[in-house]
Every structure is written in structure tokens, then in C-alpha cells.
Amino acid sequence: MGRREQIVESILLVVAESGLKGLTHRAVDKHAGLAEGSTANLFPRRDDLIRAIMRRLEARDVASFADADASLVSTPADLASLLAHGLERMLDPDGAALTRVRFTMMLAYPQETAAFHARLLHVLEKVMMRAGLDHDVEERARALAASFDGFLVHALTVDPRPVDTKAAARSFRTLLSD
Incomplete structure (x- = not known):
């Protein structure tokens, strides 16, 4: 390094x-x-430190999504499982600290993180379309992202037990269903 x-x-x-x-x-x-x-x-400058954090977090998220084989998603169930696995990774001992930093940055610098969030939503929309979802994709992607973030916040602040990934996947499948 x-x-x-x-x-x-x-x-x-x-x-x-x-x-x-x-x-x-x-x-x-x-x-x-x-x-x-x-x-x-x-x-x-301190702003340079902040920008470095933003770039690194985005690069890690993009790499994480690529590592999770988002390209193999072909059904809504595959996507729900991928998202549930993402929760697990973001809450494991190494991931939890970075997840806290992500939320810190989102709260402290909402304008700077908005573009990053929009890019993530766009990728999610593309994966959803590849999984056969072709209507209300933008709205569903926003709902999935909000649910995903909700699971993370709940696990980091309210309930320290491991996230029930099967229950999370069921929730995501519900959001993806017609």
C-alpha cells in the first residue's frame, strides 16, 4: 500500500x-x-480529507457490488439475495466501521453524497431491469435503497444482533414483486 x-x-x-x-x-x-x-x-485542506473519504467509499461500494457478481442477477429473487448478502457484508466487523462512516458523511455532506447516491440508484435500476423488472423501476429502486439503509441503521443503532438475511431477502422480494 x-x-x-x-x-x-x-x-x-x-x-x-x-x-x-x-x-x-x-x-x-x-x-x-x-x-x-x-x-x-x-x-x-480538511476539504481534501473529506473528498478522499468520499472517493474511497464510492470506490469500495462499486468494487463490493462488482465482487458480489451483480452481473449474475437474472431474477428478482437473485437481486433480493444479493442485497441481503450486501447487508451482511456491510455489517460484518470490518464493514460496520465503514458503514458508520458512510452514514456520517451522508448526514454531514448531503449535497456531496447525493451524486454518489444517484449513481448507485442508476446501477440498481439497471440490475433490476436485467432481472426482468421493467415498470416503476426508479420508484422501486428508491424503495429498495431506503429499505437497505433502514436495515443498516437499525442494526448499527438499535439491534446489535446479526441481521436475519433470510428475512431481509423476503422484504426485498416483497418490494420487487408486482
Whole structure:
């Protein structure tokens, strides 16, 4: 991992551990084990740190969706299973911290995350059409995304038990049904 990647990973972990209030160049340097000022050399302003988080989260989400073989989705049931598996991955010990960072960024920077969210919805719409859903696709995609986010928020804040992925898949199938 190069220095830039090391710093971006440290930025994410600082926000995961301390929230946006704890995000400082000094905190990132310390977390990365670098000399003070190292982060500022690559990311001079706090806004640069924020943009780095946004880019990394989007890249991870795109890679995660690709890794999950969204291209193999051919039925609504396949899509429901894929989404349920995505919940499981985003709530596993490694994923939960990043999921918290995602929500932190969505709440703190709604305008900046809106374009990213729109791109994700567009991909979801394409997968839905490939799965044979050809009406109300935009509306259904928004409902699926809202349900998906609701499962995540509930699991992170209210109920620490593992998400029942079978129940989640049933919920997603209901949203996908005619």
C-alpha cells in the first residue's frame, strides 16, 4: 500500500473511531504512524480529507457490488439475495466501521453524497431491469435503497444482533414483486 492509500485508510479509520470532529491532519498522521505534517503534504485542506473519504467509499461500494457478481442477477429473487448478502457484508466487523462512516458523511455532506447516491440508484435500476423488472423501476429502486439503509441503521443503532438475511431477502422480494 502506497503512502496515499495508507493515509486515506487512516482518514477513514479516524472518522470511524472519532467522528468528523476528530478528523484532523495530526490525528491522521498519528493513526498512520507518519511524521506530523505528512498528511497535509498530500491533502492540504480538511476539504481534501473529506473528498478522499468520499472517493474511497464510492470506490469500495462499486468494487463490493462488482465482487458480489451483480452481473449474475437474472431474477428478482437473485437481486433480493444479493442485497441481503450486501447487508451482511456491510455489517460484518470490518464493514460496520465503514458503514458508520458512510452514514456520517451522508448526514454531514448531503449535497456531496447525493451524486454518489444517484449513481448507485442508476446501477440498481439497471440490475433490476436485467432481472426482468421493467415498470416503476426508479420508484422501486428508491424503495429498495431506503429499505437497505433502514436495515443498516437499525442494526448499527438499535439491534446489535446479526441481521436475519433470510428475512431481509423476503422484504426485498416483497418490494420487487408486482
